[in-house]
Amino acid sequence: MSNARTLILVRHGSAERALPGMPDEERSLTPDGQAALRAPGGFARSFSLVEEEARSRAVIWASPALRAQQTAQAVAETIGQRPIDALPCLFEQDADAFLDALHATDAECVVAVGHIPFMERVTEHLCGATLSFSPGAVACLRLDGALAPCESDLLWFVQGSGC
Numbered sequence: 001m002s003n004a005r006t007l008i009l010v011r012h013g014s015a016e017r018a019l020p021g022m023p024d025e026e027r028s029l030t031p032d033g034q035a036a037l038r039a040p041g042g043f044a045r046s047f048s049l050v051e052e053e054a055r056s057r058a059v060i061w062a063s064p065a066l067r068a069q070q071t072a073q074a075v076a077e078t079i080g081q082r083p084i085d086a087l088p089c090l091f092e093q094d095a096d097a098f099l100d101a102l103h104a105t106d107a108e109c110v111v112a113v114g115h116i117p118f119m120e121r122v123t124e125h126l127c128g129a130t131l132s133f134s135p136g137a138v139a140c141l142r143l144d145g146a147l148a149p150c151e152s153d154l155l156w157f158v159q160g161s162g163c
Helices: 031-038 045-048 052-057 066-079 088-090 095-104 120-128
Strands: 004-011 059-062 084-086 111-115 140-141 153-158
Touching: 004 066, 031 045, 031 066, 045 066, 045 084, 045 140, 052 111, 059 066, 066 084, 066 111, 088 095, 088 111, 095 120, 120 140, 120 153
Parallel strands: 004 111, 059 084, 059 111
Antiparallel strands: 004 140, 140 153
């Protein structure tokens, strides 16, 4: 059973389009996308909704893709610098491996930075909410200890800037 009580799902910010021959993992955030995450209406607003104690103890997991790592760094700048753990399952969109990682952690608060449609599918699986994550969107869930389908609660959702 997981001890993680809060899960914060973050879609990476607005990324550059893939160029011919460019691996998807190497796509970077656009300058506008980076600025939107760091703007007063970006992560500062979203993460102000998280209790101070949860923010201070949160662990950050991110897809190994460059755009997700850059977004995770913007999260860390907002909530306080800490290590960012790369979880391949977030890039691979492997929900079973992600849920296994949630079960295995003793963290009280996990911030997970990834991609769509994965973030939308995990939210729907855990709490039954159908959300559309734009770039930089953030959802906060209170987890059911067993991570059973539709048993967690959606506490809040902040749509991203879309930049």
